[in-house]
Amino acid sequence: MAAVQETIERVKALDVSEYKYGFFTDIEADKAPKGLNEKIVRFISAKKNEPEWLTGWRLEAYRRWVTMREPNWARVSYPPIDYQELYYYSAPKTALGPKSLDEVDPELLKTYEKLGIPLNEQAILAGVEGAGSDGRIAVDAVFDSVSVFTTFKAELAKAGVIFCPISEAVQTHPELVRKYLGSVVPPTDNFFATLNSAVFTDGSFVYVPPGVRCPMELSTYFRINERNTGQFERTLIIADKGAYVSYLEGCTAPRRDENQLHAAVVELIALDDAEIKYSTVQNWYPGDSEGKGGVFNFVTKRGDCRGANSKISWTQVETGSAITWKYPSCILRGDNSRGEFYSIAISNGYQQVDSGTKMIHLGKNTTSRVISKGIAAGNSQNTYRGQISSHRKATGARNFTNCDSLLIGNDCGAHTVPYIESRNPSTQFEHEATTSKISEDQLFYCMQRGLSAEEATALIVNGFVRDVLQQLPMEFAVEAQKLIAVSLEGSVG
Amino acid sequence: MLEVKNLNVAIGERQILNDLSLSVAPGEIAAIMGPNGSGKSTLAYVIAGKQEYEVLSGEVLLNGENVLELSPDERAAKGLFLAFQYPVEIPGVATMTFLKTALNAQRKQRGEEELTIPEFMKRVKKAGEMLDIKPDMLKRALNVGFSGGEKKRMDIMQMALLEPSFAILDETDSGLDIDAVRIVAQGVNALRSPGRGFLIITHYPRLLDHIVPDTVHVMAGGRIVRSGGKELADELEKTGYREYAGESEELV
Ligand SMILES: Nc1ncnc2c1ncn2[C@@H]1O[C@H](COP(=O)(O)OP(=O)(O)O)[C@@H](O)[C@H]1O
Ligand SMILES: [Mg+2]
Numbered sequence: 223m224a225a226v227q228e229t230i231e232r233v234k235a236l237d238v239s240e241y242k243y244g245f246f247t248d249i250e251a252d253k254a255p256k257g258l259n260e261k262i263v264r265f266i267s268a269k270k271n272e273p274e275w276l277t278g279w280r281l282e283a284y285r286r287w288v289t290m291r292e293p294n295w296a297r298v299s300y301p302p303i304d305y306q307e308l309y310y311y312s313a314p315k316t317a318l319g320p321k322s323l324d325e326v327d328p329e330l331l332k333t334y335e336k337l338g339i340p341l342n343e344q345a346i347l348a349g350v351e352g353a354g355s356d357g358r359i360a361v362d363a364v365f366d367s368v369s370v371f372t373t374f375k376a377e378l379a380k381a382g383v384i385f386c387p388i389s390e391a392v393q394t395h396p397e398l399v400r401k402y403l404g405s406v407v408p409p410t411d412n413f414f415a416t417l418n419s420a421v422f423t424d425g426s427f428v429y430v431p432p433g434v435r436c437p438m439e440l441s442t443y444f445r446i447n448e449r450n451t452g453q454f455e456r457t458l459i460i461a462d463k464g465a466y467v468s469y470l471e472g473c474t475a476p477r478r479d480e481n482q483l484h485a486a487v488v489e490l491i492a493l494d495d496a497e498i499k500y501s502t503v504q505n506w507y508p509g510d511s512e513g514k515g516g517v518f519n520f521v522t523k524r525g526d527c528r529g530a531n532s533k534i535s536w537t538q539v540e541t542g543s544a545i546t547w548k549y550p551s552c553i554l555r556g557d558n559s560r561g562e563f564y565s566i567a568i569s570n571g572y573q574q575v576d577s578g579t580k581m582i583h584l585g586k587n588t589t590s591r592v593i594s595k596g597i598a599a600g601n602s603q604n605t606y607r608g609q610i611s612s613h614r615k616a617t618g619a620r621n622f623t624n625c626d627s628l629l630i631g632n633d634c635g636a637h638t639v640p641y642i643e644s645r646n647p648s649t650q651f652e653h654e655a656t657t658s659k660i661s662e663d664q665l666f667y668c669m670q671r672g673l674s675a676e677e678a679t680a681l682i683v684n685g686f687v688r689d690v691l692q693q694l695p696m697e698f699a700v701e702a703q704k705l706i707a708v709s710l711e712g713s714v715g
Numbered sequence: 716m717l718e719v720k721n722l723n724v725a726i727g728e729r730q731i732l733n734d735l736s737l738s739v740a741p742g743e744i745a746a747i748m749g750p751n752g753s754g755k756s757t758l759a760y761v762i763a764g765k766q767e768y769e770v771l772s773g774e775v776l777l778n779g780e781n782v783l784e785l786s787p788d789e790r791a792a793k794g795l796f797l798a799f800q801y802p803v804e805i806p807g808v809a810t811m812t813f814l815k816t817a818l819n820a821q822r823k824q825r826g827e828e829e830l831t832i833p834e835f836m837k838r839v840k841k842a843g844e845m846l847d848i849k850p851d852m853l854k855r856a857l858n859v860g861f862s863g864g865e866k867k868r869m870d871i872m873q874m875a876l877l878e879p880s881f882a883i884l885d886e887t888d889s890g891l892d893i894d895a896v897r898i899v900a901q902g903v904n905a906l907r908s909p910g911r912g913f914l915i916i917t918h919y920p921r922l923l924d925h926i927v928p929d930t931v932h933v934m935a936g937g938r939i940v941r942s943g944g945k946e947l948a949d950e951l952e953k954t955g956y957r958e959y960a961g962e963s964e965e966l967v
Contacts (some may be wrong), residue, residue: 674788
């Protein structure tokens with residue numbers, strides 16, 4: 223993959239402890255006035271030219287949200303967020319509705335080029351000589367509040383796959399959006415999801431029709447650019463009966479002294495015999511070495527294995543953000559459905575991670591598997607929080623959880639908080655957890671063979687997370703591996 | 716060549732090496748023998764740069780350069796190799812990946828190009844064959860689930876691959892059956908060259924029937940108490956370390 227290769231090169235060339243995506247693009251933005259009220263919600267809905275039902279849906283969420291409180295059960299701490307000091311809509315002025323790449327603002331193209339995300343299909347094709355059609359990736363690029371471009375749309379359409387910004391899907395496929403939006407994460411779900419429901423601006427929409435195996439990897443690339451702008455994207459992926467899709471999201475933001483709020487919602491729906499594989503490489507700006515700035519990543523991700531024999535698999539590599547609050551979950555509703563969660567969460571500096579999953583077994587003979595690898599370095603705190611539950615009717619439900627933590631240094635913390643709840647006597651839940659430190663003996667052994675302290679740490683950590691890396695699409699596994707090395711820079715020696 | 720001059724080393728409150736001096740010329744194979752706890756591994760670790768030991772005074776010169784201020788990886792890049800008494804397991808890291816990472820890390824430090832994949836594979840094949848290491852083993856995580864003998868052979872394979880100018884083998888023969896000892900000895904003998912020095916630490920004289928040393932030193936109580944030729948090893952085979960035991964206690 224040329225794009226990935228380029229990114230790797232860039233990561234390699236990176237200066238120690240420099241967040242490489244920290245640049246800002248100077249581009250004129252169309253913004254809503256600061257703050258949040260019904261008028262702003264209507265403003266966003268009007269900007270998107272939304273049908274009345276959706277405006278109403280948003281307003282209901284907003285009215286609910288003003289009665290809610292921020293959750294405080296996670297092991298994270300941060301100063302209060304003033305929701306009236308944020309902007310809820312910001313779009314590059316020139317971005318609205320480009321039909322071809324020639325119409326996209328060159329500044330935007332340059333931004334994505336700099337990030338290693340090519341939007342030029344020709345360039346992508348040229349870069350994958352001999353890689354076969356499987357080496358290609360369709361990209362939806364979301365810049366602040368709007369999607370700026372989606373590649374390979376025409377080719378996907380040939381296979382019947384819909385892949386477009388959700389704002390566009392509202393116009394072109396309202397029946398699908400209306401049927402599925404909020405059906406997995408209801409607008410009342412939790413403080414951040416409710417906020418998102420009121421003000422979400424863009425995100426990706428995917429629909430794979432019955433029996434279709436999506437011919438390429440789909441991905442969305444999120445970029446926060448504007449200052450004091452919340453990013454509230456909404457992703458909705460539906461795999462119809464017997465369909466298969468693999469989807470990857472990547473994220474970065476400029477370095478800023480203020481914290482940036484990111485409260486996304488992702489909903490996945492797998493019907494009978496369908497499979498969705500969702501991978502995330504999250505590298506939002508983590509804040510500086512003193513803990514100043516960084517993205518607050520408060521995200522609700524949930525998949526619904528609605529049909530029998532369906533499967534949803536979450537894989538995440540979390541290295542960025544000042545605070546991560548995220549629990550990609552599976553509702554195992556269909557009989558024989560399967561949920562998977564593979565996670566690598568790395569924290570360094572003053573980062574705080576509280577992440578994990580929920581596997582909710584409702585159907586018969588449902589199975590789930592959770593493999594979590596937490597790595598804490600510097601002064602960071604890294605918590606795995608996981609809930610495994612089985613319903614009364616979930617005969618034969620099985621879960622296996624393995625949760626390993628690795629500590630680097632003496633000033634960080636790793637915590638494991640499992641909740642296990644079984645209402646059916648035939649349920650089999652297994653939980654394994656370990657916490658270890660990188661041993662001096664391992665480091666010395668590697669260094670004796672010529673590796674520097676940092677190379678040695680990266681190698682040992684990569685070994686530690688190997689089971690999970692193997693779950694990522696190949697090209698991204700390589701990229702993730704480099705990212706891990708970069709995230710741990712300055713953690714030893 | 717290696718020169719250790721008046722080395723005093725402590726760990727915590729306790730002094731372990733006492734004014735130890737030792738010199739190994741280029742091309743020479745020197746053996747150190749001595750009872751358990753006499754400080755043999757400590758000497759090896761200090762030469763290689765392990766952190767927890769405190770060097771109170773003295774010098775360690777590798778090819779004329781004092782290396783005590785260098786980090787372990789810098790010493791490795793200068794050609795120092797240590798085969799561990801207890802090789803370490805690195806879960807999840809394929810042995811092949813480790814070999815490649817180590818070799819290229821050293822080359823990078825020396826300002827050399829990375830090896831091409833075919834060239835690397837050629838060298839791995841050669842070293843693997845010499846030490847009877849099957850390609851399957853190279854796919855497994857380094858030393859994880861390896862038998863004691865396999866771990867030792869893997870360390871010697873790394874030595875063959877890294878081609879150090881000075882190698883220390885810390886009780887590489889312990890726990891090996893006689894066939895494995897022979898394989899390891901073959902590996903070492905194949906690397907013998909006029910420019911390359913060896914320090915072979917062993918508890919049992921039998922290894923020295925296979926790797927014939929130029930000099931033999933007896934270590935007790937953190938210092939060299941006797942030096943001689945191969946005949947000293949033969950003598951120890953008969954008498955054991957009994958006569959040095961007192962010395963060791965007295966000095967500790
Ligand atoms: N890390 C350590 N902490 C405390 N004591 C140590 C440590 N390493 C070695 N020693 C002590 O130093 C002495 C020499 O040990 P060592 O160098 O391993 O001897 P040998 O290799 O000759 O058996 C022993 O008494 C041992 O207990
Ligand atoms: Mg020893």
